[in-house]
Amino acid sequence: MSHIKIDNNKCKSCYLCVDVCPKKLIKKSETIGKTGEYIAQFCDKNNECIACAQCAMVCPDIAITEVIKS
Amino acid sequence: MQTIFSTPKSIKENSTFTFCPGCDHGVAIKLVAQVIDELNLQEETIAVASSGCSVFLYDSLDVDCIESPHGRACAVATGIKRAHKAQGNNKFVFTYQGDGDFASIGLGESLHSALRGENITAICINNTNYGMTGGQLGPTTAMGQITTTSQSGRNKEYHGFPIKTAEHIALCEGSSFSARVALYDIKNIINAKKQIKKAFEYQQKGLGFSFVEILSSCPTNWKLSPKDSHKKIQEELSKIYPLGIFKDVENE
Ligand SMILES: Cc1ncc(C[n+]2csc(CCOP(=O)(O)OP(=O)(O)O)c2C)c(N)n1
Numbered sequence: 113m114s115h116i117k118i119d120n121n122k123c124k125s126c127y128l129c130v131d132v133c134p135k136k137l138i139k140k141s142e143t144i145g146k147t148g149e150y151i152a153q154f155c156d157k158n159n160e161c162i163a164c165a166q167c168a169m170v171c172p173d174i175a176i177t178e179v180i181k182s
Numbered sequence: 183m184q185t186i187f188s189t190p191k192s193i194k195e196n197s198t199f200t201f202c203p204g205c206d207h208g209v210a211i212k213l214v215a216q217v218i219d220e221l222n223l224q225e226e227t228i229a230v231a232s233s234g235c236s237v238f239l240y241d242s243l244d245v246d247c248i249e250s251p252h253g254r255a256c257a258v259a260t261g262i263k264r265a266h267k268a269q270g271n272n273k274f275v276f277t278y279q280g281d282g283d284f285a286s287i288g289l290g291e292s293l294h295s296a297l298r299g300e301n302i303t304a305i306c307i308n309n310t311n312y313g314m315t316g317g318q319l320g321p322t323t324a325m326g327q328i329t330t331t332s333q334s335g336r337n338k339e340y341h342g343f344p345i346k347t348a349e350h351i352a353l354c355e356g357s358s359f360s361a362r363v364a365l366y367d368i369k370n371i372i373n374a375k376k377q378i379k380k381a382f383e384y385q386q387k388g389l390g391f392s393f394v395e396i397l398s399s400c401p402t403n404w405k406l407s408p409k410d411s412h413k414k415i416q417e418e419l420s421k422i423y424p425l426g427i428f429k430d431v432e433n434e
Pocket residue numbers: 233234235236252279280281282283284307309311312313314315320
């Protein structure tokens with residue numbers, strides 16, 4: 113099952129990844145990050161991630177550290 | 183299992199950018215790092231940072247870096263490239279500068295490096311203001327654009343007209359490559375990387391001054407969300423500053 117890794121210490125809650133994911137698999141979490149805002153969270157209950165890496169390409173903070181296809 | 187994306191090797195482990203949330207400086211540096219990795223340039227690269235938010239390049243990019251005074255990055259890069267060449271070392275030298283740094287205080291150094299055909303690469307982050315110092319009007323601020331020093335918008339009577347940097351560099355006989363790219367969507371991010379790679383390869387081939395201007399967001403000073411900043415670049419700025427390749431000596 114394809115997936116991404118988000119580094120909670122790097123995420124600055126810009127939500128560009130939330131908008132870009134074609135499968136809408138990234139959401140605002142309930143965890144407050146370093147900027148005082150809710151950080152992004154990958155939620156893929158139905159294994160829909162296509163490992164397109166668009167989220168990692170737009171992330172300005174390289175907080176999406178890995179995209180794995182399987 | 184296949185890794186589709188991982189942090190570039192040329193980004194320091196555990197480093198975090200100090201840019202504001204959603205700032206395109208981070209995307210630009212990520213692309214530069216990916217290109218350095220793909221061309222296997224990490225060991226031979228010397229990056230020249232400048233004054234402005236661009237200076238934070240050396241916090242994260244894992245190559246030899248030197249800081250230059252405001253506007254002088256191309257002059258510093260010239261010295262580094264030439265001194266190493268005289269010693270028989272072929273170093274890969276590029277500058278990473280803001281629009282204020284490259285095209286205002288440093289315009290003389292920048293244009294003359296291009297005119298001399300200095301075999302270096304310059305990356306210019308055009309966010310249409312002096313980001314680091316609080317968003318003042320710069321040489322690239324668009325007509326009508328509100329900044330802290332143009333509170334009713336840039337006007338031609340008092341401020342004059344903005345500069346189209348990539349077009350000017352293209353006019354210099356010593357330049358090998360000049361392009362303007364943007365980072366507001368996936369298609370443009372992919373293209374930006376392609377043009378940065380080409381600019382780097384032209385230096386490797388010894389073709390002369392290569393240049394990429396990147397239309398970039400400054401959400402903090404524009405007082406827009408990261409998403410709306412990208413919309414502004416797509417709908418307004420890329421109309422005023424057209425995207426494209428203005429000089430390419432290998433395709434003339
Ligand atoms: C000689 C000199 N004058 C002024 C400054 C103050 N200063 C620091 S950064 C900057 C503007 C940077 O703007 P830009 O190059 O567009 O970079 P940005 O922060 O927008 O990325 C200025 C005026 C300085 N550091 N040195």
